[in-house]
Amino acid sequence: MLLAYRLPREPSTPRSALWRKLRRLGAGQVGDGLVALPLDARNREQFEWLADEVVEAGGDASIWLGELASAAQERELASRMAGLVAADYRTLVAEAGRAVEESPGQRRRTLARLRRELRRIRARDYFPPPGHQPAHEAVEELALLVEEPVG
């Protein structure tokens, strides 16, 4: 599923709001003003709302259901999207590793934040890369440290 959009260059607020939302959904950039998401009910709804927001901001937008004519290019797009998610998982593993050195109180807060972050990444993880399991384990290891009884 594709969202084609055109937004006025100014003001820049709607542009950056849109970019943030696309990033959270894990949309793959196909071209200038053209982004892709796997088709499901939730994503379709999200694209529809984003299209409306673009129109409200004075731009225009359309949603397309389609498939790439080339299987190789489709794999390339999927692996590019998976690559971004994999990088997010790696960042999470690194943060979980650093949190081991933190004070117990700080570590507990970090754990809550990382669990939220892990859920967010999973929501945009359409082509599960190998990175998910290590990220999940890193967060759970941190959880074990946090739950250790004091004294």
Add this chain to the structure above:
Amino acid sequence: MRWATRRHCHVDPAACAWLIRRFLDPEAEFVFVDDPEEVPAGAIPFDMRGVELSHHGGDCSFETFLRRYELADPVLWEIARIVHEADLADERHDAPEAPGLDVLLRGLSMVRDDDELLALSEPLFDGLYEYRKRALLTGREPA
């Protein structure tokens, strides 16, 4: 009155339907369509692209209803916060209930049709309203 929304309701239209029945139109009838062009004459469309009672300026449809009908009940705005995050998860609000509500309604929509979904979610939203009301009155989460 007849009210129309898209087939395969999720949390936002379900919450809107509850709001309509409880606060705007107790006799409300709901119809479900695949495309905005199929909305029957005389029916009021909601939570659909390009209609007034829908997403606007980053608000979900439930929030738009509250603004449009000037429903100032603070408990409804508490529910709006939860529905917004369950629907959009854009972290505009802090609503820890939202992921749970999202899963419950999404799961329900897998095993029930839209009429049943609205019927079953009504008491759920009644309960949510009562819970948030008590929390607001006492200043703490009720147990």
